[in-house]
Amino acid sequence: MGRCIRLVLLALVSACLSSRRSQSRTSFSSDNRSADLISAQLTGTKLDLQSRPMSRVVGPRSGDAIFASVERVNAELFTLTYGAIVRQLLTDLEEVDEVNKQLDQMGYNIGIRLIDEFLAKSNVTRCVDFRETAEVIAKVGFKMFLGVTASVTNWDADGTCCSIVLEDNPLVDFVELPDTCQGLYYCNILSGVIRGALEMVSMKTEVTWLRDMLRGDDIFELQVKLLKQVPEEYPYKDDE
Amino acid sequence: MQFFGGSDISPSPPAPTASGHNAHMMYMFNRNGVCLFYREWNRPLRTLNPQQDHKLMFGLLFSLKSLTAKMDPTSAEKGNLGVPQLPGQGCSFHSFRTNTYKLSFMESPSGIKIILVTHPRTGDLREALKYIYNLYVEYVAKNPVYAPGTPIKCELFNTNLDQYVRSIS
Numbered sequence: 128m129g130r131c132i133r134l135v136l137l138a139l140v141s142a143c144l145s146s147r148r149s150q151s152r153t154s155f156s157s158d159n160r161s162a163d164l165i166s167a168q169l170t171g172t173k174l175d176l177q178s179r180p181m182s183r184v185v186g187p188r189s190g191d192a193i194f195a196s197v198e199r200v201n202a203e204l205f206t207l208t209y210g211a212i213v214r215q216l217l218t219d220l221e222e223v224d225e226v227n228k229q230l231d232q233m234g235y236n237i238g239i240r241l242i243d244e245f246l247a248k249s250n251v252t253r254c255v256d257f258r259e260t261a262e263v264i265a266k267v268g269f270k271m272f273l274g275v276t277a278s279v280t281n282w283d284a285d286g287t288c289c290s291i292v293l294e295d296n297p298l299v300d301f302v303e304l305p306d307t308c309q310g311l312y313y314c315n316i317l318s319g320v321i322r323g324a325l326e327m328v329s330m331k332t333e334v335t336w337l338r339d340m341l342r343g344d345d346i347f348e349l350q351v352k353l354l355k356q357v358p359e360e361y362p363y364k365d366d367e
Numbered sequence: 368m369q370f371f372g373g374s375d376i377s378p379s380p381p382a383p384t385a386s387g388h389n390a391h392m393m394y395m396f397n398r399n400g401v402c403l404f405y406r407e408w409n410r411p412l413r414t415l416n417p418q419q420d421h422k423l424m425f426g427l428l429f430s431l432k433s434l435t436a437k438m439d440p441t442s443a444e445k446g447n448l449g450v451p452q453l454p455g456q457g458c459s460f461h462s463f464r465t466n467t468y469k470l471s472f473m474e475s476p477s478g479i480k481i482i483l484v485t486h487p488r489t490g491d492l493r494e495a496l497k498y499i500y501n502l503y504v505e506y507v508a509k510n511p512v513y514a515p516g517t518p519i520k521c522e523l524f525n526t527n528l529d530q531y532v533r534s535i536s
Contacts, residue, residue: 239515240508242477247497247504253476327477329398359478361429362400363422 187251190270197248197271206300213313223310230312234319235326242324245271253328257353258282260330261289264321264351273297281350290337293347304341312336318349329357390532391468391484395503397516398478400425404519408532428472428480435460461493471496479503485535495535502527 216226245251249267254260265277275297281290298314312318318334325332331354338344395404402421415423439458462471469487473496474480481496481503506524507513513521 243475243479243500243508244504246475246477247501250497251476329478359398361426362398363426 187267188249190249190267190276193248193267193271194274199274202274202297203300206297209298209316210302213311217308217311223308227310227312227315230315231319231322234316234321235323236319237316238320238323238325239327241272241320242327245324256286257330258286258289260325260328261291261351265291268324269293287353289351291349291351293349296340296347299341302341309342312339313341314339314347321349321351325351329359331355331357389485389489389535391486393484393499393528393532394421394424394480394482395519396421396425396428396480396482399516401516402518403479406525406528408529424482425480428482431463432459432474462491473497473500475500489535492535495531498531499528502531 213226213230216229217223220226220229245268249271251263251267254263261279265279269275269277269291273296275293275295277291277293279289280292282288296314298317302313304311304313315336318336322332322334333352333354335350335352336348337350338346338348340347391409392407393404394402397403400422402425405417405421413420436458441458459474460472462469464470464487467487469485469489471483471485471489471492472480473493479500481499483492483496483499485492502524503519506521506527507519508515510521513519
């Protein structure tokens, strides 16, 4: 049962991760190439693949621009689906710590795939240091996938630890934690996503929740701590 | 390896094939050297078995990247050759051309390397490689049945890739 849910989550979330706060249905935006491909597949029509101008060099896109151009789902569907998943995990696993761990693992699996989509759509080049990375996550990443803007605060002295603050979180609409689940980090999937995504760009991090609105605080605060950068090594042992 | 005699005149490049494909072959690697994808459309000469061929290609790119980064006249870093680098950092080469083919290369910061070998008169293929990366994201990364780090076996990806490659000039 648990494995089935993981697949459902991955399929659903990986296919329609962007959400928008409105009552409208899924909308396909026709100026996005991947949306074109998908809608061509669905309708069975032949897509005219005129190649784009080859010599144009495109800079990084802003979160708003990408959010507007990518296909979106109904935000309520997203929130309710996530809620159903957490509820099912609680029923299956019963232990709140286990559920937290499982959510983090699911987020990690999403993050390792999400990073490619993020890099492909946003055209960002390699970030020079961790400060820039955190800014990019907060301004472009969160905006592109969840439709909310986060901010980065609380930098420590050597620039390896910061807090990402979310005022608005689409995952927790309509949610109240009951007394039996007081240790639950409801949005733990987000910490897994960030950890997974950063690991694929060779940064080992530790992501924890400092403040959580469902536990009575006024805001969501995620602490992201860079443990180390892992440079690329030649993978083959000998010169065979 | 073929050696052309002592003549200074290079042989004329082969004409594009009748099958309509403009590319010879394509490789995709991840950061651990696993060959995720290999496809050939027009490859008359094969000198090595597939495993050696993939290893050779990966090793070539790894060394070339390292070399080009160290030879960079504008960079301030004074690292030694062979010191591991973060993917995407420093300068990276994007293509090389010989008298019979052109090899275009793209690496994402997540370590996915895409290599496309085409005929030598092809223009700058950086946009094409970015488009192929987008195809990878749509049909492979978002495919829940695909396990990251394993060879790609997605029919949709193959079909769309073939279709796109046919349209590259």
